[in-house]
Amino acid sequence: xxxxxxxxxxxxxxxxxxxxxxxxxxxxxxxxxxxxxxxxxxxxxxxxxxxxxxxxxxxxxxxxxxxxxxxxxxxxxxxxxxxxxxxxxxxxxxxxxxxxxxxxxxxxxxxxxxxxxxxxxxxxxxxxxxxxxxxxxxxxxxxxxxxxxxxxxxxxxxxxxxxxxxxxxxxxxxxxxxxxxxxxxxxxxxxxxxxxxxxxxxxxxxxxxxxxxxxxxxxxxxxxxxxxxxxxxxxxxx
Amino acid sequence: xxxxxxxxxxxxxxxxxxxxxxxxxxxxxxxxxxxxxxxxxxxxxxxxxxxxxxxxxxxxxxxxxxxxxxxxxxxxxxxxxxxxxxxxxxxxxxxxxxxxxxxxxxxxxxxxxxxxx
Numbered sequence: 398x399x400x401x402x403x404x405x406x407x408x409x410x411x412x413x414x415x416x417x418x419x420x421x422x423x424x425x426x427x428x429x430x431x432x433x434x435x436x437x438x439x440x441x442x443x444x445x446x447x448x449x450x451x452x453x454x455x456x457x458x459x460x461x462x463x464x465x466x467x468x469x470x471x472x473x474x475x476x477x478x479x480x481x482x483x484x485x486x487x488x489x490x491x492x493x494x495x496x497x498x499x500x501x502x503x504x505x506x507x508x509x510x511x512x513x514x515x516x517x518x519x520x521x522x523x524x525x526x527x528x529x530x531x532x533x534x535x536x537x538x539x540x541x542x543x544x545x546x547x548x549x550x551x552x553x554x555x556x557x558x559x560x561x562x563x564x565x566x567x568x569x570x571x572x573x574x575x576x577x578x579x580x581x582x583x584x585x586x587x588x589x590x591x592x593x594x595x596x597x598x599x600x601x602x603x604x605x606x607x608x609x610x611x612x613x614x615x616x617x618x619x620x621x622x623x624x625x626x627x628x629x630x631x632x633x634x635x
Numbered sequence: 636x637x638x639x640x641x642x643x644x645x646x647x648x649x650x651x652x653x654x655x656x657x658x659x660x661x662x663x664x665x666x667x668x669x670x671x672x673x674x675x676x677x678x679x680x681x682x683x684x685x686x687x688x689x690x691x692x693x694x695x696x697x698x699x700x701x702x703x704x705x706x707x708x709x710x711x712x713x714x715x716x717x718x719x720x721x722x723x724x725x726x727x728x729x730x731x732x733x734x735x736x737x738x739x740x741x742x743x744x745x746x747x748x749x750x751x752x
Binding site for chain 1 (some may be wrong): 640643644646647650658661662663664665667668669670671672675676680681685686688689690692693694695696697698699700701702703704705706707708709710713714717719720721723724725726727728729730731732733734735736737738739740741742743744
């Protein structure tokens with residue numbers, strides 16, 4: 398009997414079915430907890446799902462490569478979902494157009510702050526030069542950030558992890574920061590979260606408010622392009 | 636839904652081709668988003684199926700980050716050796732970015748129009 402279970406496991410662990418299914422189960426469980434908490438940002442569904450999955454994979458001795466063979470079907474949908482962000486952006490276009498100056502000023506100030514403060518703080522506390530460079534593009538979406546890290550001599554795979562952690566930090570902490578500095582406009586809250594913590598922040602913004610989500614999507618796209626231009630130039634002068 | 640998903644993929648593909656063709660620093664899907672946005676402006680809004688499919692995809696946008704996020708398990712050892720500067724840098728920098736962006740926008744919204752509120 399135990400041999401049968403062993404054989405079933407051998408089959409399952411080699412098939413993409415398992416990776417895909419546990420991703421969906423972990424996320425739905427995490428989302429259930431998130432909703433039960435009254436959409437409390439501390440119960441961030443990405444954070445909970447990732448923690449559960451890392452624990453499960455470690456306990457079963459499953460490699461990330463094996464897991465990703467199944468999970469890639471979910472990962473792939475990031476592309477079309479990014480394209481679909483154009484729809485809420487269109488819906489909110491009137492408000493965006495009326496806020497052109499605040500949007501551009503916020504973009505420039507936020508983008509510079511994200512890059513310079515990350516590198517300086519890491520340097521202050523003794524991080525290696527490669528780590529400092531890997532941190533520079535941490536606030537933009539993964540594919541852009543990895544490309545930048547590679548160009549400036551950082552470690553792209555480390556950058557990918559830092560990007561995800563930054564996204565979760567922003568999604569979890571933004572509400573407390575905004576409440577502390579008394580910023581209530583959903584457009585400003587959304588835009589700032591999109592600048593600081595890209596797609597994961599944008600996902601959180603959409604769960605709170607459609608207008609916040611649209612501004613977060615706008616910020617994420619603009620900051621991705623600006624950071625790609627700024628970082629190589631800033632790193633040379635930092 | 637099938638038609639709408641196909642439309643999204645076509646825009647992504649167009650973005651990918653242009654981004655790579657012109658060696659732009661922007662990833663294909665972000666450029667695809669720009670193309671779709673322009674198309675929506677020209678058309679005066681999304682067709683109903685695209686609106687629905689887009690909403691369904693974005694409703695669970697967080698799910699789509701879970702596979703990449705789980706990749707943290709591969710890099711735990713690398714992160715562990717420099718955890719203090721990394722943690723301080725990420726936490727402080729993320730908070731600073733939120734604060735600076737929000738306050739600069741708030742300031743700019745007051746200044747030029749002289750908004751009475």
